[in-house]
Amino acid sequence: xxxxxxxPRHEVTEMGQxxxxxxxxxSGHDYLFWYRQTMMRGLELLIYFNNNVPIDDSGMxxxxxxxxxxxxxxxTLKIQPSEPRDSAVYFCASSFYARGNTEAFFGQGTRxxxx
Amino acid sequence: xxxxxxxTSMDCAExxxxxxxxxxxxxxxxxxxYWYRQIHxxxxxxxxxxxxxxxxxxMASLIITEDRKxxxxxxxxxxxxxxxxxxxxxxxxxxGGSNYKLTFGKGTLLTVNP
Numbered sequence: 001x002x003x004x005x006x007x008p009r010h011e012v013t014e015m016g017q018x019x020x021x022x023x024x025x026x027s028g029h030d031y032l033f034w035y036r037q038t039m040m041r042g043l044e045l046l047i048y049f050n051n052n053v054p055i056d057d058s059g060m061x062x063x064x065x066x067x068x069x070x071x072x073x074x075x076t077l078k079i080q081p082s083e084p085r086d087s088a089v090y091f092c093a094s095s096f097y098a099r100g101n102t103e104a105f106f107g108q109g110t111r112x113x114x115x
Numbered sequence: 116x117x118x119x120x121x122x123t124s125m126d127c128a129e130x131x132x133x134x135x136x137x138x139x140x141x142x143x144x145x146x147x148x149y150w151y152r153q154i155h156x157x158x159x160x161x162x163x164x165x166x167x168x169x170x171x172x173x174m175a176s177l178i179i180t181e182d183r184k185x186x187x188x189x190x191x192x193x194x195x196x197x198x199x200x201x202x203x204x205x206x207x208x209x210x211g212g213s214n215y216k217l218t219f220g221k222g223t224l225l226t227v228n229p
Binding site for chain 1: 153156157158159160161164202216217218219220221222
């Protein structure tokens with residue numbers, strides 16, 4: 001398997017524009033996580049899904065952020081409208097649940113810059 | 116989730132063992148201890164996890180105290196490529212629900228020196 005695949009790797013956009021980040025989890029994994037990382041706040045969990053259903057979105061910063069998982073092979077994180085403070089590296093991770101094993105596999109991340 | 120406390124940074128000489136401590140005094144009975152690391156600009160990478168017994172794999176060893184309130188990650192022969200931020204996380208083993216998630220703290224920046 002190629003691992004968790006995120007696209008794009010880099011995104012530069014202007015303030016006010018819509019941004020869509022994409023993630024393809026590892027085949028067969030039933031959990032998918034979205035994280036955001038900044039120098040100031042570290043690695044923050046935004047939302048996670050189990051079998052395509054959002055379980056906990058308490059980390060989503062505000063209504064400008066939304067995430068979907070229409071099927072087991074694809075998830076998106078959308079920011080609309082984007083703001084400079086949204087600049088960060090966004091990571092997607094997936095895992096397969098087995099009692100006592102929460103090994104999560106992370107993608108390479110999307111570096112978002114909002115100017 | 117139980118919170119963890121780790122030193123902000125540590126140094127280690129190349130070829131020596133690196134011992135990274137973690138305190139998790141409020142850990143509950145069904146929570147595992149996980150260690151991940153993040154090399155600069157990459158996504159975090161799983162290292163090892165355990166419940167109450169010591170664990171070893173090809174990357175590291177995990178020593179958990181008998182009361183489970185603290186643990187130590189051991190890299191037996193640190194190399195320059197082990198320079199990274201190391202995260203200690205506790206997470207429930209219960210299936211589904213809001214308890215099954217990995218919440219990262221600030222971690223420990225381990226610098227391996229030549």
